[in-house]
Amino acid sequence: MDDAGVFDLLDLGEYERTALAELLTLGRTTAPNLAEATGIPKARIYGVLEALADRGFVKVIPGRPKEYQPRSPEAILDRAAENRRQAYESFSADLDAARESFLAEFGPRFTAASEDIRPAEELFYVVDVGEASESETRRLYHEADERVNVLTKSFEYLDSVAPALADALDRGVEVNVLFLHPDLLSATNRGIQTEIVERIDEEFPGVGYRFSEEKLPWRGTLVDPSMEYETGRAILLVEEKDVPLSMRQAAITENGSFVAGLKRYFDLVWEHDSVATYPE
Known part of the structure; x- marks a missing residue:
C-alpha cells in the first residue's frame, strides 16, 4: 500500500x-x-x-x-488504531442502548409483514452481475461448512474469489468445479480456461474439476446442499447471449429444496456427462 x-x-x-x-x-x-x-x-x-x-x-x-x-x-498508526477501536466501542454501546426499544418497535412489524410474504417471493432475490454478484459469491465461500460446487464456462472471475476459495479449502471445505468443455468455448474463452486450469493445479490442488460435454444452461455457485431440503445457498445466472453482462442479474436463493435440485443437476452432469482430464 x-x-x-x-x-x-x-x-x-x-x-x-x-x-x-x-x-x-x-x-x-x-x-x-x-x-x-x-x-x-x-x-x-x-x-x-x-x-x-x-x-x-x-x-x-x-x-x-x-x-x-x-x-x-x-x-500515529497506533493512535489511529486506538481511535478506531474507541469509536467502535462507542458505536457498539450506542447500539446496545437502543436495541431493546428498536426491537420492540420494529420486531412485531417485521414479523407481521413476513407472514404476508408469499412463498414464491422468498425463493430468490437478485443482484447485479459484476462486483455485487462477486461479493455474494465470496460470501458463500466464506460461509460454506462442507462443500462448494461451481458451474462455469472458464472460471474467469477466479481472481476476485481466490482468497475466499483459499479460506474454504483451509477449513476443509470440499470444492468441485464443473467447467464447460473447451470444445464448446470460443477461442478467447478456451485460452482463459486453459490458464485458469493451470493455475488451479498450481495454487489450489485441493479443488476437483471436470469438463461438461453438454452445454450448461446456468452458471453459479452452490454451497452445503442437503437432500433433506434443510440447508443450502446458491447464486446463479442463466445463459443470455444477447444480453450484455453489465445489464444482467444473478439470482440468490437460500431455499433448501431449490438448492437440492441444483445439486442433483450438478451431480448428474459430473457423473455422466463430463470428462475428468483437460483435453489436449
Missing part, C-alpha cells in the same frame, strides 16, 4: 494529510510556517492542526507562538 493509501485509512481531509505529511518532513514548527510551506490558507491552518492534535497525531507545544510537532509514524 502506498502513502496515499495509508492517509486514506487515517480518514484525513486534503489539508490534514498535506499538513501531516509536511510536519513529518519539517518536524516542530509554527502554524504560519506550515501554512507557507504547504499553501494551506492561514485562515484554515489552525483548525487543521487542532484536528490533527485531537486525533493524537500532533503534539501542541505551548509558547508564543505555539508550535506543533508530529508524533512518530509508528505512534
